[in-house]
Amino acid sequence: MxxxxxxxxxxxxKGRASGE
Known part of the structure; x- marks a missing residue:
């Protein structure tokens, strides 16, 4: 868990860093 x-x-x- x-x-x-x-x-x-x-x-x-990671998604936020990639989006920026």
Whole structure:
């Protein structure tokens, strides 16, 4: 479960960086 919680913000951060 922890891995999923940490994976969610990581993907979101990457998506935002890529979008910018």
């Amino acid at each position: 922890f891995e999923r919680i940490l994976d969610i913000p990581i993907i979101f951060s």
